[in-house]
Amino acid sequence: MFVSPMLLQRLDRPFDDEGYITELKLDGIRLILSKFNNKVHLYTQHNNEVTSKFPELQRIDIPDGTVLDGEIVVSDTEGKPDFEFMMERFMSSRSEHSIQFCVFDVIYHEGKKVAHLPLIERKEILASLIVNEEHITKVQWVHGHGKAYFDIVKQNGLEGIVHKRADSKYQIKKRSQDWIKVINYQQTDAVIMGARKGEFGLLLGIEERDRIKPVGVMEFMNPDAKKQLYSRYRDLITEENENFIFIEPKIKCRVKYRNYTKKGLLRIPSFIEYIS
Numbered sequence: 001m002f003v004s005p006m007l008l009q010r011l012d013r014p015f016d017d018e019g020y021i022t023e024l025k026l027d028g029i030r031l032i033l034s035k036f037n038n039k040v041h042l043y044t045q046h047n048n049e050v051t052s053k054f055p056e057l058q059r060i061d062i063p064d065g066t067v068l069d070g071e072i073v074v075s076d077t078e079g080k081p082d083f084e085f086m087m088e089r090f091m092s093s094r095s096e097h098s099i100q101f102c103v104f105d106v107i108y109h110e111g112k113k114v115a116h117l118p119l120i121e122r123k124e125i126l127a128s129l130i131v132n133e134e135h136i137t138k139v140q141w142v143h144g145h146g147k148a149y150f151d152i153v154k155q156n157g158l159e160g161i162v163h164k165r166a167d168s169k170y171q172i173k174k175r176s177q178d179w180i181k182v183i184n185y186q187q188t189d190a191v192i193m194g195a196r197k198g199e200f201g202l203l204l205g206i207e208e209r210d211r212i213k214p215v216g217v218m219e220f221m222n223p224d225a226k227k228q229l230y231s232r233y234r235d236l237i238t239e240e241n242e243n244f245i246f247i248e249p250k251i252k253c254r255v256k257y258r259n260y261t262k263k264g265l266l267r268i269p270s271f272i273e274y275i276s
Contacts, residue, residue: 001034002043003067003107004173008181014150014161021119022149023141025160025181026102027081027258028073029090033057033101035066036111053090056135057101065111066129069170070103070139080158084262103130104139107170115170122170146182153184159258160184185256188266189275190215191249195233197242200226204269205249212249216265225253225271252276 014022030045040058042051051058054072062068074085074097089097106126107115114122123141130138142149143166150161160183168178191212194203201219205212221229229251236247252275257266 001036001041001067001108002047002049003032003034003069004047005030005032005045005069006105006171006173006179007175008162008179009175009177011163011180011182014146014182015163016144016146017163018144019166020146020163021123021141021143021166022146023104023139023162023164024149024153024158025162025183026071026073026139027083027159028071028086028102031070031072031101032107033062033066033068033070033103034108035062035064038064050090053093054099054101056099060101060133060136061131062129062136063110065108066106067108068101068103068126068129069105069107070101072099072101074099080156083267099135101136102139103136104141105170107172115172118167118169119164120166150182150184157259158184183258185270186259187254187256187272190218190253190255190266190269192229192233192247192251192253193249194244194246195229196244197240202229203244203246204255204266207249213264216261216269218255218266218269218271220268220270222271225274228274250276 032043034041042054043049073081074089076082085097089095089099106122109125146163153161163180165178190204190206192202193205201217204215204218206215233247236250237245238248239246254272254275255269256272257269259267261267
């Protein structure tokens with residue numbers, strides 16, 4: 001059975017509060033695992049069944065009548081979650097990447113919904129259900145210490161942290177301040193090289209000595225910044241094709257992004273401010 005997962009609010013900075021627990025935010029794919037009638041079913045957060053993609057999770061030892069929430073990840077050679085490796089495994093049955101289901105919550109236990117219980121009690125249930133093994137593990141957590149935890153995340157180039165109210169209920173299909181994510185964004189200065197026709201998107205480049213290196217498309221920009229762009233870029237147009245309008249690289253901006261992809265592109269770049 002599918003359960004629509006609880007969603008997270010976003011915050012720019014971590015905080016210290018003993019009323020919250022702190023967990024590592026894992027860079028993978030959200031997964032709901034359900035076992036009823038001794039059959040395991042796997043679903044993405046958008047209710048796409050993906051059971052056949054991960055046969056190793058159909059053999060894990062958990063009791064019947066269980067629904068778990070977690071993140072499925074693939075680690076790189078340093079043991080860090082690698083989203084690109086995860087997507088390779090997700091998209092191709094020929095991929096040899098080994099997956100691990102990192103579980104952080106339980107929604108059904110022994111066939112009964114436990115979403116109404118405080119998070120700490122659900123964590124206790126989870127501890128009794130999951131024995132860490134090759135393909136499944138429990139997500140570790142601490143009381144408070146959000147700032148120090150986030151510092152460690154930044155030092156190690158990980159995705160971020162999650163603050164969760166220790167007494168929070170599991171709010172199915174809702175976004176709540178009880179669960180808050182803090183992303184470890186990187187920042188860089190870039191130039192705008194063009195605009196996509198149709199759906200909004202800006203071509204970005206990074207200045208490197210005597211050339212500009214293309215680093216992908218930015219799709220996130222606030223309305224005021226878009227207005228400023230539209231008032232400036234028309235005089236800078238150099239050419240266009242079926243998909244893009246190209247401009248002189250004279251408009252500079254600061255952007256935030258998750259990380260560089262293996263192809264050298266910015267992952268999910270987002271506008272911060274103009275710098276020229």
